Amino acid sequence: LREYGVVGKFVEFFGSGLCNLSLPDRATISNMSPEYGATMGFFPIDEQTIKYLLLSGRKKEHVELIKNYSQRQGIFYEQDKEEPMYTDVLELDLHTIEPSLAGPKRPQDRIPMNQMEEAFDLALSEIFGKETATHEIPHEDEHERWQDEGGSSESDSFLETDSKYQQWLERKANISKSKLVDDKIKNGSVVIAAITSCTNTSNPSVLIGAGLLAKKAVEKGLTIKPFVKTSLAPGSRVVSGYLKKANLMIFLEKLGFHIVGFGCTTCIGNSGPLDKKIVKIIQDEDLVVASVLSGNRNFEGRINPYTKANYLASPMLVVAYALAGTIDINLTKDSIGNDKQGNPVFLKDIWPSKEEIKEIISENVCSELFRKQYSEIFEGTDLWLNLSIPKGKSYNWDMNSTYIQEPPFFIDFPIQSPKITNIKNAHVLALLGDSLTTDHISPAGAIPAKDPAGTYLIEKGIKPLDFNSFGSRRGNHEVMLRGTFGNIRLRNKLAPDKEGGWTNYIPSNEIMSIFDAAMKYKDANIPLIVIAGKEYGTGSSRDWAAKGTLLLGIKAVIAVSYERIHRSNLVGMGVLPLEFLKGEDMELLKLTGKEQFSITGINDISPGKQLVVKTTDLDGNKKEFKVLARLDSDVEVDYYRNGGILHTVLRNMISK
Incomplete structure (x- = not known):
């Protein structure tokens, strides 16, 4: 599709x-x-x-x-x-249709399960820059890492037309791969295995299947490797009901898949920390370790800071790879462990049949389970029921809270919408590549202690252990603002030698955090823009990716193309989405990101209008090109003129 x-x-x-x-x-x-x-x-x-x-x-x-x-x-x-x-x-x-995974960076990069071993070896070399062979796999063309934050390939199917894959096969016998030896962590080791997310965890067939696979594995004496962090987060309490009724929950728990909660966990970055000893090994040996999860998104930096390779799979395959302990394996022919007698066990030996799954479902998934859980939907634990609830028609802001703060969107709100003006002498805050995801723009997972958001929390007296996640603190704009464009895997061409939320503050040619640079630009009253490639804003429909963009002082984004939801969200926050004309991009126009940008035609903007961009580089050389205003309707123009949908709605309410 x-x-x-x-x-x-x-x-x-x-x-x-x-x-x-x-x-x-x-x-x-x-x-x-x-x-x-x-x-x-x-x-x-x-x-x-x-x-x-x-x-x-x-x-x-x-x-x-x-x-x-x-x-x-x-x-x-x-x-x-x-x-x-x-x-x-x-x-x-x-x-x-065949058993498949997707990864290591994007959900559309499908890999047939029987090609996972080869795919990971290629990914080590081509994506992560690691040597996996005694003979180096030749690079037909070098491309800078910043060009594709999302790890796009020539084909969405990772191996379909890749000539390097054919070369790999030809020399397969001579390749010395980094394999898992005993219980040692190597490149490809699975350190997170999570049955998680809204996508799979309310589907009885795959969850019963995972339970049956776990049962067969336990009966054969298989165990999970000690470095694999396992978890189960069903999408409904009904799931735990039928897994227990079918006596399958006990086998999942024996393999470490205990229920950790009902809702968003590993898929959105709430995997929790890895063991410190494991982290030290990963860092000391600079390993590319993996997560395998039954979620629907695996963008860079989303799952865990230490898992560079992240693969999406069915719940049954999550259990299988947790047993294997590595994704550098062909589960169609390699054993995943040994039984109690020391005989090799293959995936086919523990894979449940469709008939087995259907029988368990028919016996244990019933309407009574649903009715019981629905009837208790507003009940909870004593801790939940005893929470003190603020009274009154409006929320009383607690200035000391680090979770909820009054956002600045309506502070000094003008009753009449201000006149929109052209953008003059703007600087580029970030020069980015293709498939820049909303996770790159606004991370949802762990908050690094040394980053601006972590520094802010420490200054507020919060210990790193209590940071929680960006997702849990999205009610505090001070945290979210500091995390915008703060993904640990972000690659900004303005700071090519660094990975993460860094940029070049052009007036002084100084490398600093994107947040610090944005605040310096704000103090100097200098407007900002972002320049990017194709599929800007792909991924989750994360409102903070647009909110944070606005609060950093970014007036416009110029990209080759946009993902639909994020483009709409930018308009909704009063940030102008602009597109290069067909066939043009930053490379063709030779934009370095160090120019000053002035954009005219905004003052009388209309849907799909072409605007003129004029640039002046550090040597005074000037350039001019046109862009397309991606305000696609009169309604969106109205939103933009009002400074976003929030201001539009409030003004409409006031006028009535």
Whole structure:
């Protein structure tokens, strides 16, 4: 879908194979719509929908009403009826689907499971710059690391057309790879294995499958390597109910997959810290270690600061790779351990059959479980129930809180929208590459103690152990502002020798943190812009990626293309998204990021208007080019003129 191009599209799934996909399977696919770039992905109502509604405890009369209504409206899908007319149709043969993972940096970089060993070896050399062979794999062309923060490849399928892969195969017998030896940590060691996220953890088939795989593994005497941090975070309390009822929870727990909570955990960066001894080994030996998770996003710096390679997989494969202890393995032919008699055990020996999974589901996943959990939805622990709740119609801001502070969005709010003006003599805060994700812009995971956000918390008396995460402190703009463009894997061409949230403060040619530079520009009343490549803002629909951009003083972003949601969020915060004209980019225009930029035509902006950008470099040389204003409707122009959607709504309320 991403290769075909579905940005801004509604994707409907239909066809003869639809009846074989359960509703939880469909939910998994639909929930990945941001990853394939669509506005939404959806399945029509059909008998599978009705079956799920009954299973999940809905009243029979209610379900019958839904079915009758959808049938009369002509939206109930039946295979013997004429197919609707679609703008485009893509065909997928379900028989061609094979076990796969995605990584090490992007969810669209799919790798067939039987090619993981080769793919990781190539990634070590091509992406992470590590030698894995006695003979160096030749580089056909060198490209700077900053060019693709997201690790894009020529093909979305990592190995389909890669000539280096063919070279690897030809010399496979001569390659000496960094393999796992005993319980030692090596390149490719799995240090985090997490069954996590909203995408998979409410799907009975894959969770029951993971439980059965764990059961078979335990019965054969297999154990998890001691350096693997395991966790299970179901998307619903119903999950723990049917896993316990089926007597599978005990086997997952024996392998370390204890329930750590219900909600966002490892997928959004809440894996918690690794053991200090493990961290020391990773740092001392400069290892590329991995995480394997059943989440839907694996962008750089998102999962854990110390896992450079992060792979998405099904819950069953998460358990399998935790047992193997490495992703540098071909699970279709290599053993993952030895049984109690010392005989090798292969994945096929412990992989549950579809019939086994279906039998467990039919016996243990029932409507009573759903009804019981739904009836207790507003209950909680004594700690939750005894929380003191502030009274009053409005929130009383606590100036000492490091979690919630009054944001500055409405401070000194002008009743009348100010006149918008052109951007004059702006400096570039960051010069970035392709696939710059919202995780690069606004990290959600751990807060580094030495970064501006960590320094702020320490000054407030918070110990690093109590930092929590960026995601948990998103109610405090002071923390989030300091974390904007602070991803530990960010690569800014203005600071090419450093990795992380660094830039060059152009007036003094001084390397400093992006936050510190932005504040110095703000004190000097100098507007800022960001320049980037393709797919700017890909990934999570993170509002703070736009909020933080605004609060840093960034007036506009110039990119080759945008991910749909982030472009919309920028407009919503009053930041102007601009696009290079087709065929142009920063390289073609020879922009260094050290110029001053003036952008005219903003004062009478309209949807899709071409604006003029004039630059002056440090030697006084001038250049001019045009960009496209990505305000795509009159409504977005209105938002921008008002300084964003928040100001627009408030002014509309005041006017009434």
